[in-house]
Amino acid sequence: MNQKIQLWVAVVILFSVLGAAHLWAYYQDPEPTDYFGEVVAEPRSYEGRIRKMTELVPELNGERIELPFHKIDRHDIVYFEIENENGFAVPVMAYITPTGRLFVGVSLCEGCGGRRYALAGDTLLSENCRTIFKIEDHRFIRGSRRCRDYPPQLLDWSLEEDTLVIPREEVLGWQPRVGEQK
Helix, strand or coil, X not given: CHHHXXXXXXXXXXXXXXXHHHHHHHXXXXXXXXCCCCECCCCCCCCCCEEECXXXXXXXXXXXXXXXXXXXXXXXXXXXXXXXXXXXXXXXXXXXXCCCEEEEEECCECCCCECCEEEECCEEEECCCCCEEECCCCCEEECCCCCCCCCCCECCCEEEXXXXXXXXXXXXXXXXXXXXXX
């Protein structure tokens, strides 16, 4: 009888250790966050609120597309379009992440054709199909199967004092990763 009790105690301990290890592994972030560059603004929180895009008109200055950085900083997430030689209006967004980093990229949910996103908590939400990505690194959280592999694409950009500069060719030369241009 003593051996049966010892066996049960060993089994309970084994399952407790395995259960604790499973819970620990479940709550760990298995991949380090791959942030979008350096901190350029004060950290902020979008918890408990949804920030929709503010449309801005960029200044086209030769081979440069320019936006005042303070407007992005004030509105959190902004949007504009630049028409390419095929007549396709390439949608562009810029937003400040909760850690104060700047993301500048194409604002197209390529699977469904949606052009608008919103910031909600620590997520980036497609307003068309409701697909959700993490704000800081665009890892897929949940949503449409056809959109999950196509988070917004990062564009090259630079900050010159209070001006966001995007090479015009970076936007005009952009091509979708899936399907036809909508």
